Amino acid sequence: xxxxxxxxxxxxxxxxxxxxxxxxxxxxxxxxxxxxxxxxxxxxxxxxxxxxxxxxxxxxxxxxxxxxxxxxxxxxxxxxxxxxxxxxxxxxxxxxxxxxxxxxxxxxxxxxxxxxxxxxxxxxxxxxxxxxxxxxxxxxxxxxxxxxxxxxxxxxxxxxxxxxxxxxxxxxxxxxxxxxxxxxxxxxxxxxxxxxxxxxxxxxxxxxxxxxxxxxxxxxxxxxxxxxxxxxxxxxxxxxxxxxxxxxxxxxxxxxxxxxxxxxxxxxxxxxxxxxxxxxxxxxxxxxxxxxxxxxxxxxxxxxxxxxxxxxxxxxxxxxxxxxxxxxxxxxxxxxxxxxxxxxxxxxxxxxxxxxxxxxxxxxxxxxxxxxxxxxxx
Amino acid sequence: xxxxxxxxxxxxxxxxxxxxxxxxxxxxxxxxxxxxxxxxxxxxxxxxxxxxxxxxxxxxxxxxxxxxxxxxxxxxxxxxxxxxxxxxxxxxxxxxxxxxxxxxxxxxxxxxxxxxxxxxxxxxxxxxxxxxxxxxxxxxxxxxxxxxxxxxxxxxxxxxxxxxxxxxxxxxxxxxxxxxxxxxxxxxxxxxxxxxxxxxxxxxxxxxxxx
Numbered sequence: 285x286x287x288x289x290x291x292x293x294x295x296x297x298x299x300x301x302x303x304x305x306x307x308x309x310x311x312x313x314x315x316x317x318x319x320x321x322x323x324x325x326x327x328x329x330x331x332x333x334x335x336x337x338x339x340x341x342x343x344x345x346x347x348x349x350x351x352x353x354x355x356x357x358x359x360x361x362x363x364x365x366x367x368x369x370x371x372x373x374x375x376x377x378x379x380x381x382x383x384x385x386x387x388x389x390x391x392x393x394x395x396x397x398x399x400x401x402x403x404x405x406x407x408x409x410x411x412x413x414x415x416x417x418x419x420x421x422x423x424x425x426x427x428x429x430x431x432x433x434x435x436x437x438x439x440x441x442x443x444x445x446x447x448x449x450x451x452x453x454x455x456x457x458x459x460x461x462x463x464x465x466x467x468x469x470x471x472x473x474x475x476x477x478x479x480x481x482x483x484x485x486x487x488x489x490x491x492x493x494x495x496x497x498x499x500x501x502x503x504x505x506x507x508x509x510x511x512x513x514x515x516x517x518x519x520x521x522x523x524x525x526x527x528x529x530x531x532x533x534x535x536x537x538x539x540x541x542x543x544x545x546x547x548x549x550x551x552x553x554x555x556x557x558x559x560x561x562x563x564x565x566x567x568x569x570x571x572x573x574x575x576x577x578x579x580x581x582x583x584x585x586x587x588x589x590x591x592x593x594x595x596x597x598x599x600x601x602x603x604x605x606x607x608x609x610x611x612x613x614x615x616x617x618x619x620x621x622x623x624x625x626x627x628x629x630x631x632x633x634x635x636x637x638x639x640x641x642x643x644x645x646x647x648x649x650x651x652x653x654x655x656x657x658x659x660x661x662x
Numbered sequence: 663x664x665x666x667x668x669x670x671x672x673x674x675x676x677x678x679x680x681x682x683x684x685x686x687x688x689x690x691x692x693x694x695x696x697x698x699x700x701x702x703x704x705x706x707x708x709x710x711x712x713x714x715x716x717x718x719x720x721x722x723x724x725x726x727x728x729x730x731x732x733x734x735x736x737x738x739x740x741x742x743x744x745x746x747x748x749x750x751x752x753x754x755x756x757x758x759x760x761x762x763x764x765x766x767x768x769x770x771x772x773x774x775x776x777x778x779x780x781x782x783x784x785x786x787x788x789x790x791x792x793x794x795x796x797x798x799x800x801x802x803x804x805x806x807x808x809x810x811x812x813x814x815x816x817x818x819x820x821x822x823x824x825x826x827x828x829x830x831x832x833x834x835x836x837x838x839x840x841x842x843x844x845x846x847x848x849x850x851x852x853x854x855x856x857x858x859x860x861x862x863x864x865x866x867x868x869x870x871x872x873x
Contacts, residue, residue, distance in 0.1 A: 305847060363823070370821045370845045413795060413846075420795045421846040450846065453795055476864065478846040479795030544849055546865070 287403035287575075287597035290392045291315070291327040295408040297381035298424075300373050305544065305581040306422040311408065313587045313614055314594075320607035321591070323600055327407075328395070333386035333430065341429045341458060346417040347379075350424055354378040366419035382424040385409045389427035392574045393434050396529055402571045403562070405597050407590070410533045410578030412452040413479060421450065421479060428533060428576065429458045435529055436464045443527035443569065444468065445518065447557060448535025448578040449545040451482025455533075456496050463491040466525045470514055472538075472547050473500035484653040487660070494660025497521055499650050502642040503546035507553040509643040510538070513650040514557065520654065522568040524661045530565045534558075535578030536589035540633045542582045548636070550628040554589045558596040583614075584622050592626065602626055665753050666746035668785045669767050669775035675700045678707070678734035682714050685733050689714075696764035698773055699737045705766055705773050707737030743768045744777065750785045753777050789828070796825045797848035799841045800864035801855065802832060810839065816855060817843060838863065 296308035318325055338347055346365050352358075353367050353374040362368045375381075385408050392404040412428055413421030428444065432455070435442045444459075446452035446469040459465040474480040488496035499517050501510065540548040565573035575593060580586035588606070595602055605625055615622045623629075636642065674692060676685050678701045685697060689711050699707040717727045717736040727736065744753045744765045753765055757779065767775035803809040810829070817824060823844035832838035845851060852862045 366844075369823065371847070415795075418795075474792065476798060478797040478848065480792035480798065480842065481795070544847055546868070 286599045287405050288395060288401040289325075289327055289405045289407060289594070289598075290330050290388050290395075291407040292330050292384060292388065294332070294381075294384040295388065297377060298385055298408075299381070300375060300422070304373070304422075306579075307583075310580065310583060310586050311577075313583055314407070314590050316613070317587050317591050317606065317610050318594055320610040321595075321603065322607075323598070328391065328404075330384070330388040330391035330406075332380070333383045333390055333425075333427075335383075337390060337430055337434075338383060338386060338425050340433045341416060341426055342414075343417040346419075350382065350419070351379040354380065365417060369419075371422055372419040372424060378424060382411075385411060386425050386427040386430050389431045389574070389576055390434060392576070393431040393529075393531070396572050396574055397435065397438055397440070402573070403565070403597055404574050405594060406574060406576045407594075408577055410448065410535060410576040411454075412446055412448060412533050412535075412578060413450070413454045415454045415457055420454065422579070423454060426454045426458065428452075428455050428531060431531060431574065432459060432465055435531070436462065440464070440528040441525065442466070442529055442531055443522055443525055444531045444533070445561065446470070446533040446535070446578075447514075447538065448533055449538040449542065449547050450478055450535070450579060451480075451498065451500075452533060453479045453481045456482075456486065456498075459492065460488055460496060461490040461492040463495065465492070466495045466497070466521060466527060468497045468499075468518055468521060470499040470510070470517070471501065472503055472505075472545050475500070476503050477545055484649055484656060487657050494657040495525070497653060497657060499646075499653060501547060501649075502638075502645050504548055504636045504638065505642055505646060506548045506636065506639065507550055509646050510547070510549055510553060511556055511560075512643070513646045515560070516647070517650045517653060518564065521657075522564055525568075527569045528572065530561070530569045530573040532561055532573060532575045533578045534575055534590070534593055536580030536586045537578075537582075539580070539582060539585035539589060540628075541585040542580065544579075544581050548633055550632065551585070551588050551592060552627055554592050555596070555602065555627070558593050562596070583618060587614075588623065588626055663750045663785055663789065664746065665744050665748045665750055665767055665777055666775070668750055668781045669746065669777045670781065671767075671775035673698060673766070673773055673776045675773065676709065676733060677701065678737075679732045681730050681732060682718060682727070682736065683729040685709055686711065686714050686729070696776065696778060698741070698766045698776065699733055700773070701734075704771060705741060705743070705768065707734065707739040708741050708764065708766065709733045709737045710763065713737065741766060745769065746774060750777075750782065754782050757782070789826075792842065794825045794842075794844065796842040797845050797851075798864060799843055799848055799851060799855075799862065801839045801841065802836050802861040802863055803829075803839055805831075805835050805837050813839065813841070813855070813860065816858060816860075817841070817851070820851060820854070822851060
């Protein structure tokens with residue numbers, strides 16, 4: 285059975301303004317591409333998350349400030365809550381807009397528990413940096429954690445997998461001491477990239493110890509090394525943890541075109557990652573999985589990667605060329621060249637002289653991560 | 663950062679008359695290596711696990727001492743101490759120069775804490791670590807007045823908060839500055855800094871990147 289897809293045009297209300305990288309144009313381009321690919325689109329309309337649902341993760345003081353900011357009111361301590369900063373500027377209705385994204389991920393989680401689908405793709409959300417009392421890194425409310433809270437409240441064990449190029453810090457910290465939540469984040473090392481955390485020694489605390497896993501990658505990591513350590517680190521963890529459901533944050537910013545980070549994946553890598561995660565869901569989580577979007581700031585790359593995600597989960601064939609009409613429309617609108625094929629051309633970026641060293645270090649860091657969590661796996 | 667911010671308090675102490683065996687057991691139980699030695703409420707020495715092991719070793723010059731002797735016979739005295747309001751780097755300097763592993767902290771005559779090498783590592787981690795989600799900028803500045811001010815005012819103009827800032831000498835006449843900033847989009851910041859003539863070391867410029 286192919287995945288159901290949750291989407292609402294309301295998601296596009298989450299908009300920090302025309303110069304901000306977390307742009308709703310990403311969704312517009314993606315949905316338009318899916319339409320142009322010619323397959324009938326069936327979207328499940330999400331329910332907007334309620335204030336209480338948001339409060340299952342976020343502090344009252346924080347929610348009150350997000351609401352006030354969205355109404356145009358001002359609190360002198362906004363900046364302590366990450367509100368009105370360069371990354372999460374204030375916009376009208378920001379509470380409502382953020383609650384749409386939370387609602388979408390929560391709707392997807394409910395569908396997986398309630399039975400209409402085993403696999404659900406939420407075409408939005410993935411706001412993994414938001415903390416219980418802090419908006420951060422373009423994220424206001426943490427839709428992933430709200431969904432995880434819902435799933436664990438149902439008595440389920442959740443494996444959260446984060447392939448965004450940035451560390452999934454918000455989700456990790458919110459569930460840091462929870463035994464029923466495994467978090468696994470593979471990202472460019474915090475030594476170089478925002479948010480600066482996600483080191484191998486962050487393994488959880490109290491009953492959550494050994495259940496928070498991080499693979500910090502060297503900058504300029506390429507496809508083979510990424511896939512190697514992803515499997516090396518994730519498979520044993522899932523085999524041991526035996527989750528009831530996977531929640532996957534599919535940030536698309538580890539692509540080489542991404543302007544905000546230094547990992548060099550091609551879309552060919554994503555065409556392997558998504559089926560791999562599906563296999564893991566089938567093998568270790570009864571096939572149950574929710575996929576969300578996330579970061580991704582190259583419009584060219586995000587459209588293609590998330591189309592790939594959609595097509596993979598729908599068991600649809602992957603086209604070579606992208607529809608001409610779509611390329612023309614968005615090429616004109618954006619005023620620059622778009623890659624004409626789903627897959628990246630050969631030699632799309634310069635050769636990396638440190639390749640062997642990078643592969644060795646990624647392998648070593650993954651071994652170190654496994655060594656530090658394994659003693660707690662019993 | 664001051665000694666009082668990193669010291670351990672309250673401090674476990676022993677009386678001068680306690681035996682080596684008793685002191686050693688306390689160290690094992692509490693998983694510590696240094697104990698201040700007191701007589702009538704005043705600090706008179708320091709006893710370490712190494713002092714005890716060396717004194718009772720069969721290789722000790724003059725033969726192994728009995729484990730039943732009081733600690734005052736092998737403790738180190740006089741003791742180097744520091745005060746709660748001393749800067750941590752001063753405590754670190756004393757410990758490195760004297761090659762000692764711990765400093766008792768005195769307020770006047772009163773023992774109020776102890777700082778060990780591990781506490782100084784903790785201080786280093788706090789000084790260089792990531793307390794808040796932040797991006798990393800590394801900028802090489804000319805070593806002359808006003809350069810850091812020029813950098814920070816650029817960041818202020820872009821509404822970018824600085825979470826921490828470290829500088830260290832780097833090459834001839836330049837200092838490297840590592841700034842942890844409250845933004846995910848450090849590349850945008852780097853671009854504008856480069857346009858203003860700053861030598862940005864991280865994030866790097868990547869020629870092939872296109873949107």
